[in-house]
Amino acid sequence: MSFVMQPHLRVVDSAPERDFRADMHAALAAPQRSISPKYFYDARGSQLFDAICELREYYPTRTELSLLRGHAAEIAALAGREAEVVEFGAGSLRKVRLLLDALENPASYVPIDISGEHLAQAAAQLRSDYPGLAVHPVAADYTQPLQLPAGTRKSGMRLGFFPGSTIGNFDPEQALRFLRMAARVLRGGALLLGADLVKDPAVLHAAYNDEAGVTAAFNLNLLARANRELGTDFDLDGFAHGAFYNSPQRRIEMHLVSRRAQRVQLDGQTYLFEDGETLHTENSHKFSVDSLRALAAEAGFTAGPVWTDPNRLFSLHWLAAPA
Numbered sequence: 001m002s003f004v005m006q007p008h009l010r011v012v013d014s015a016p017e018r019d020f021r022a023d024m025h026a027a028l029a030a031p032q033r034s035i036s037p038k039y040f041y042d043a044r045g046s047q048l049f050d051a052i053c054e055l056r057e058y059y060p061t062r063t064e065l066s067l068l069r070g071h072a073a074e075i076a077a078l079a080g081r082e083a084e085v086v087e088f089g090a091g092s093l094r095k096v097r098l099l100l101d102a103l104e105n106p107a108s109y110v111p112i113d114i115s116g117e118h119l120a121q122a123a124a125q126l127r128s129d130y131p132g133l134a135v136h137p138v139a140a141d142y143t144q145p146l147q148l149p150a151g152t153r154k155s156g157m158r159l160g161f162f163p164g165s166t167i168g169n170f171d172p173e174q175a176l177r178f179l180r181m182a183a184r185v186l187r188g189g190a191l192l193l194g195a196d197l198v199k200d201p202a203v204l205h206a207a208y209n210d211e212a213g214v215t216a217a218f219n220l221n222l223l224a225r226a227n228r229e230l231g232t233d234f235d236l237d238g239f240a241h242g243a244f245y246n247s248p249q250r251r252i253e254m255h256l257v258s259r260r261a262q263r264v265q266l267d268g269q270t271y272l273f274e275d276g277e278t279l280h281t282e283n284s285h286k287f288s289v290d291s292l293r294a295l296a297a298e299a300g301f302t303a304g305p306v307w308t309d310p311n312r313l314f315s316l317h318w319l320a321a322p323a
């Protein structure tokens, strides 16, 4: 399956189902099992993630929204008139609306997302709510080298938007690679980036171990999705949600922990789990303001203003892209 949303834009075959199958085989065959967190986000997983964002314990979403609201005017002044907003991932319509509402006469919106369905929805919503805005969705994996549709930009700057601390899902080397790609795509413009901050491990722990068990359901949905789409026979009661702060690595790790010795089948192959053995499903790296700015500088950006909340939970960075 391949999506071509712009006639002059070529998108490689993304074949999400084949990738999931191949990645699951690779994960199950590896000595330390791990799989990309991008597979959390089927329809059910996206719903559960939206529910996570509303949790009392999960501070990032509401903190970032309040930073965007509180600093909208400064951000708009930095962006200038007729900016082209390029969003990496099309997840957060609420957030990009705050940005679009603040900007002076934004020219266009280019959401980049691996899910064509997600994109189509986001694009349709924004087109009807912002009649003057040119919306150019791009179906692509933004962790891969990327080319944007030409000629969508008017006189304004190209402003990248990467909220939610999604950058925390990357390893440091992947984050650097992403930022280098973004610097190239945004040349002469800027990147508005949200990054979660290092803090009291108890606060971090609570955010990924909520009392209502929504994060656990989100994590376990990966196995349910594999059963639905790949025909695995994961026993959902046989695995527990595990999330802890790895302090030397400054990251939350999420795992699915086998509650007993058991077997799982995939395409006629049998994989054994020992009691306590895990499938590592996500890293969520935390940053200091300085570590994020240093990383951005290494990728060629010039770090500009940074906004944080009074409790220093979350940070929003203005990063100027090299000319």
Ligand code: AVJ
Binding pocket: 052, 060, 164, 165, 166, 168, 169, 208, 215, 282, 283, 284
């Ligand atoms: C979307 C990657 C930013 O790391 O906090 C939330 C995903 N995982 N709860 C995060 C997530 C568990 C979230 N990101």
